[in-house]
Amino acid sequence: MPEEKRGTPRFVARDRIPVRYPEYEPILRDLSEAGAFIEDRRPFHPGQTFRLRIPREDGDIDILAMVRRVEPGHGMGVEFLEMTYSSREHLRQLVTHLSRPA
16 A cells, blocks of 8 residues: 555545635526526536525525536536525516616
């Protein structure tokens, strides 16, 4: 077995430890009440579901989404599967706001 060359001991985490990369923040390129396209250099795989959170001053929009289409290196099209009534109302308000002429 090769000799351990670490200067400090390594431990396996017993629980999941979330990590965020500040310079890595996917963004929404387009949005509807049914889904969105997310610019993301490392998109998930088609069919994968995940929780999506859109931060808003009036309350975050928390959505269960599924990847429907992937553009490798560019992003993914997602369908919104499930959200609370409150999140749906916040999403509807956001889409309405975005659809108004500037």
